[in-house]
Amino acid sequence: MQQAPNEARGLVWLASYPKSGNTWMRAFLTNYQRNSDKPADINHLDNGPIASARELFDDEVGVEASDLTLDEIDRLRPLVYTQYARSMETLEFLKIHDAYTLTSRGEPMIPPQATHATLYILRNPLDVAISYSHHSHCTIDQSIQFMADDDHSLVGSKRRLNNQLRQILLTWSGHVLSWVDAPNMKVHVVRYEDMKKDPFAAFGAVVRVVGLPYDEERLRKAIEFSSFDTLKKQEQEHGFREKMPMAESFFREGKSGGWRAKLTAEQVQAVVSAHAAVMRRFGYLDETGSPV
Amino acid sequence: MPDQPPYAYTAFGLNIQSEIPLPGLLPGAPPVALDATPVWVRQGETPTSLAQPQFSGVLYQTSEGEFLLTLENIARYWVRNGQEVIVQTFPNADEAAVTLFLLGSAFAALLHQRGVLALHSSGIVIERSGEKQAVLFAGRSGAGKSTLAAAFHQRGYPLLADDKCAIVLQDGRPIVYPGYPHLRLWQDAAKKLAVDTEALPPVRADLEKFSLPVEEQFHAAPLPLRAVYLLNTHNALEIEMTPVSGMNKFRQLLQNTFRQRFLDGLGMRPAHFQLASGVAKHVRVVRISRPMHPFLLDELADQILHDLEGSHAASAQ
Numbered sequence: 001m002q003q004a005p006n007e008a009r010g011l012v013w014l015a016s017y018p019k020s021g022n023t024w025m026r027a028f029l030t031n032y033q034r035n036s037d038k039p040a041d042i043n044h045l046d047n048g049p050i051a052s053a054r055e056l057f058d059d060e061v062g063v064e065a066s067d068l069t070l071d072e073i074d075r076l077r078p079l080v081y082t083q084y085a086r087s088m089e090t091l092e093f094l095k096i097h098d099a100y101t102l103t104s105r106g107e108p109m110i111p112p113q114a115t116h117a118t119l120y121i122l123r124n125p126l127d128v129a130i131s132y133s134h135h136s137h138c139t140i141d142q143s144i145q146f147m148a149d150d151d152h153s154l155v156g157s158k159r160r161l162n163n164q165l166r167q168i169l170l171t172w173s174g175h176v177l178s179w180v181d182a183p184n185m186k187v188h189v190v191r192y193e194d195m196k197k198d199p200f201a202a203f204g205a206v207v208r209v210v211g212l213p214y215d216e217e218r219l220r221k222a223i224e225f226s227s228f229d230t231l232k233k234q235e236q237e238h239g240f241r242e243k244m245p246m247a248e249s250f251f252r253e254g255k256s257g258g259w260r261a262k263l264t265a266e267q268v269q270a271v272v273s274a275h276a277a278v279m280r281r282f283g284y285l286d287e288t289g290s291p292v
Numbered sequence: 293m294p295d296q297p298p299y300a301y302t303a304f305g306l307n308i309q310s311e312i313p314l315p316g317l318l319p320g321a322p323p324v325a326l327d328a329t330p331v332w333v334r335q336g337e338t339p340t341s342l343a344q345p346q347f348s349g350v351l352y353q354t355s356e357g358e359f360l361l362t363l364e365n366i367a368r369y370w371v372r373n374g375q376e377v378i379v380q381t382f383p384n385a386d387e388a389a390v391t392l393f394l395l396g397s398a399f400a401a402l403l404h405q406r407g408v409l410a411l412h413s414s415g416i417v418i419e420r421s422g423e424k425q426a427v428l429f430a431g432r433s434g435a436g437k438s439t440l441a442a443a444f445h446q447r448g449y450p451l452l453a454d455d456k457c458a459i460v461l462q463d464g465r466p467i468v469y470p471g472y473p474h475l476r477l478w479q480d481a482a483k484k485l486a487v488d489t490e491a492l493p494p495v496r497a498d499l500e501k502f503s504l505p506v507e508e509q510f511h512a513a514p515l516p517l518r519a520v521y522l523l524n525t526h527n528a529l530e531i532e533m534t535p536v537s538g539m540n541k542f543r544q545l546l547q548n549t550f551r552q553r554f555l556d557g558l559g560m561r562p563a564h565f566q567l568a569s570g571v572a573k574h575v576r577v578v579r580i581s582r583p584m585h586p587f588l589l590d591e592l593a594d595q596i597l598h599d600l601e602g603s604h605a606a607s608a609q
Contacts, residue, residue, distance in 0.1 A: 055432050059553055062352035062361060063397045066433045069498050079350045159500050160480035161434040163525065163584075245527045245584055 008211030010116025011085040013051075014095045017147075017175045018154070019131035020123035021192040022095050023242065023250070027231055028203055029093055032212065032222035039225035042234045043241050051081070051096035051110075052154075052165045060084055070158070070166050075103045077165075078111045085114040091210060097154060099170040100178035100185070112184040117210045120179045123192035124284045125172045125275050126259035126268060126291060137246035144267060147172040148274040173278040191282065193256045199223045228254035259291075298332075303395075304403060304458035305469035305514060306331050312379065314391055316474050316503060323513045326460065326469055329375060331402065333394070338370040338380040347557030352397070354557025359401035366390055369398040374405035389496040395472060400456065400551040407563050409459040409571060411520070412550040414441035414475075415452035415468060417511045418518065420604060426452055426468035426515040427600065430548040431523035436587060439481040440523065442504070443589050446485060450511040451475065456550045459517060459571055466517040466571040473510040474503045484589060519576040519603070521596060522548065526581040531588055531595055534579045542572040544579075576603050 014029075016022040023042075030040045040046075057065045057073070060080045065073050101109055125147060133143040146152045152169045155162040169175055180187050188209045194202040203223055207214050224230070232251040234240070243250040259268065272279065272291060279285045286292050298309040301317035305326030308317065310333035342360050345353040352361045359371040367390045370378040377398050381390055403410040413430035414437040429437045438454055445451045453471030460467055479500040482489045492502040522536070522544055536544055545568040546552060555561045578599060582592055 054434060058433055061350040062551065062553070063363065063393055064433045066501070067392055067396060067495065067499070076350060083350050157480075160478050163432070163434050239528070241527060243527050245529070 012093045013118040015179050016121040021121045027226035031225040051094050052167050077109050082114045098167040099175045100182045118187045120187050120189045173275045176278050311335050332376045334378050336378045338368045356559040371401045386497045404560050409567050410550040411457045412548050414454045415457045416444040417450040425518035428520045435523035442475045450509040451506045452511050461570045467514050468517050469514045473506045522579045524581045525584040532581040536577040541577045542569050
């Protein structure tokens, strides 16, 4: 296929708190880019696994992260992404769950100059709490606590080696604000609920923002090929390698508003009181402060 | 170890003369040398960057015959022509860390410069009808190479190398030269193996990763390569073993070459291709997917022994 002379290239971040629709977005983008006659295999989506993958770091740096301290690793990560972005000849999408933080040197871990665009995928924290508990194999009360814990991180153990680097998440609110208000980063916010309610508008906007050629038929097809039912069916038939070992499945219900049936009034209250300001800002609370 | 420099050590069949003590290396000359040219480890000034780098990574630069690696607050390493490593230690550096990166990436570059296949793998020795052979466990950082090699060592199989092995072709056959006589284990891996880390030195300050010296049952001489097991993890609960054949064997050897990104800038890619394709012809390669948790360490060791048994029977027919 002939490439347009001014086709966009560079690194596009797919940033989100875990269980907020990131994989759905990756599935959509892969299907849109491939423009194939059948859905893309969820186990072979484009553009690498995740920004925190240990091997991405090791390859770019030249020594292994497993011989470095957590602080040294974080200080090198901006250089890793700068180096990684330098080699890109097309658009590359990279999923990331880290919050947008500064290293101990005061540099952003995700350098704006290495960034072509950023999509921040956001989901109602009341639903995230449920999904995150299934994913992490913990109770909903625990996941609510994690989401309110400023020190929460993924794979932060110093005693063992994981295939990913430590990812600082901050609180759920802290995570959202760290990205959407990051200086010098043009961040396009996509709400999970809008991807559900009006996929054509939500994904259409994404296509334009990242600089892919806009094509309605392609858009329709990519939305269908990345629908929740298609993804879930693929997982049931062939498994999904990004599922956590203890979780029953990765694609579970794919619903918005599941919290109404699953959370107790106390749990709703705990989430709302911890995250009211951010929830209000992104339309998850009405004027009276009640969840929408 | 003589108490005056240069200190003499051996690893990968090389004769290493060092101005600095390198604890953890086997002292003396190699029982069977890979070649006659010694390696010098010297202390001295290093350039801050190479004159004409072919490639610049985050912490390293490469050009033909030259490699430069800089670790802030630790040391800079200048590796030249497969014969010399000049180490410039930075003020107040942790000595263990200086040695760690010397024996890690700097020596990997040195092996590349010498045209040796440095496989990212740990190795053990199996014996069959009186003949000793090398079996390697390859994989990315965190795949379980050291843990598995340690489990075999506990079962009485001699250790050949941890983390990287040197492979060369001799009379067309792949031969493995031994690495360092220690196993590097994370705290939780040590616990799995019932190894007490209390008295063990950490590989460097601030890391809960320990160096377990292997004084007994370390095999110091080269051996023919029998098989390479590629370690991967998956989220299923079983161990899967899949033999790799044809071109894929070659591809896997490339992918599992230690710090293979260094090869291009060093101008060693073509030689490495040739070596890897020669090795691929004569080695059994099996891909293993194991659950991340639990590791299934004993089952895995049993299945590997079973596979070696079976493949031996098959090749004998």
